Amino acid sequence: MEIVTNNCAALSNYEVLKHLQVIKDSKRKHKGQLATITYETLRYLENTPVGEQTSDSIRECMKSLSAFNLNKTELLMIINSPPITALEIQLIVEDSEERLSEDQVQQILVILANHFPHIVKEQSDNDNEEAPE
Amino acid sequence: MFILAEMKNVTRIPPELFNLHLNDAIAGELNNKLANKVVLNVGLCIALYDIVSLQESFIIPGDGASHTRVNFRFIVFRPFIEEILTGKIRSCSQEGVHVTLGFFEDILIPPTALQHPSKFNETEQAWVWEYDTGDGSKHDLFMDSGEIIRFRVIAENFTETCPAGPTNIQESSEGNENKVPYTLTGSINEPGLGLLTWWDN
Structure with a gap:
């Protein structure tokens, strides 16, 4: 076996999730390592916000975010784990204080909340669960 | 965190898989070979993404299996640094x-x-x-x-x-x-x- 290119493209978690779901639902019974790794990876991905994204919502979101001069890996991270706080954006975007104004950060958060409403909901769900403690 | 890696391989299809469509048989063999394995300097292989090209199959004297040169892309777990x-x-x-x-x-x-x-x-x-x-x-x-x-x-x-x-x-x-x-x-x-x-x- 030979490696032709060891990184010809980056995949978003959403694409991987969809591809693995197809493998899992195909009629042929998979056994052994493939079944193990698809099961484990699906379980991980389904527990992330990626589970409720759609290709349309991602495409629209990317369009709206194109105004902010973010690079590819930053966009990929934003789509894979949509930030809900300004602090998370600071982590993802390098030198975010210089590149983005506070208003822009807020705009990004609003855009993400509009396109992926479930991330905000999940957060408040968590809060409710924790409140009784 | 996931990337696509393009690889090529000569895949051996044993005779008992001749009833399957060639693409399916090759996909199955590649998944058996690579799924859940780490390839050095590539990453942890998850599943076959697609087959890019197939060349003609050939038979080697003394072996009933067919051998096919195949170029394919595999989903690989390899987060980039700083991710x-x-x-x-x-x-x-x-x-x-x-x-x-x-x-x-x-x-x-x-x-x-x-x-x-x-x-x-x-x-x-x-x-x-x-x-x-x-x-x-x-x-x-x-x-x-x-x-x-x-x-x-x-x-x-x-x-x-x-x-x-x-x-x-x-x-x-x-x-x-x-x-x-x-x-x-x-x-x-x-x-x-x-x-x-x-x-x-």
């Missing part, structure tokens, strides 16, 4: 915090990359971040196993795990058991990183 990932704490030890993603377990956050100041609590077997509340007192934040943790990937390491040669099988088989082909090093010493519950408000 932010979310995982679960598997365990804590003197060496640091061990994190798992479910399908990939060899992630270590060494003590030097933990929030400062942190120390290891022997009785609880957990790392504790002694958070300075600002008024001179300290608030202990425990990192228990099972908690969700967000971290930054700061290094990756591939190790060659070849089968041992015949001469010193006994020695090297012991050494091989501890060899991990692909490990990631994480860091949480930035605001926003660490247990998700730390940053909720």
Whole structure:
């Protein structure tokens, strides 16, 4: 076996999730390592916000975010784990204080909340669960 | 965190798979060969993405199987350096915090990359971040196993795990058991990183 290119493209978690779901639902019974790794990876991905994204919502979101001069890996991270706080954006975007104004950060958060409403909901769900403690 | 890697291979299809469509048979063989395996300097292989090209199959004298040259793309887990990932704490030890993603377990956050100041609590077997509340007192934040943790990937390491040669099988088989082909090093010493519950408000 030979490696032709060891990184010809980056995949978003959403694409991987969809591809693995197809493998899992195909009629042929998979056994052994493939079944193990698809099961484990699906379980991980389904527990992330990626589970409720759609290709349309991602495409629209990317369009709206194109105004902010973010690079590819930053966009990929934003789509894979949509930030809900300004602090998370600071982590993802390098030198975010210089590149983005506070208003822009807020705009990004609003855009993400509009396109992926479930991330905000999940957060408040968590809060409710924790409140009784 | 996932990439596509293009590879080529001569795939042997044994006669009992001749009833299948060639593409399906090859896809099955490639998945058997690579799924859940680490390829050196490529990453952890997950599943076949697509077959790019197939060349003609040939038969080698003395073997009933057909051999086909195939170019294909595989989904590979290989986070880039500086990527932010979310995982679960598997365990804590003197060496640091061990994190798992479910399908990939060899992630270590060494003590030097933990929030400062942190120390290891022997009785609880957990790392504790002694958070300075600002008024001179300290608030202990425990990192228990099972908690969700967000971290930054700061290094990756591939190790060659070849089968041992015949001469010193006994020695090297012991050494091989501890060899991990692909490990990631994480860091949480930035605001926003660490247990998700730390940053909720």
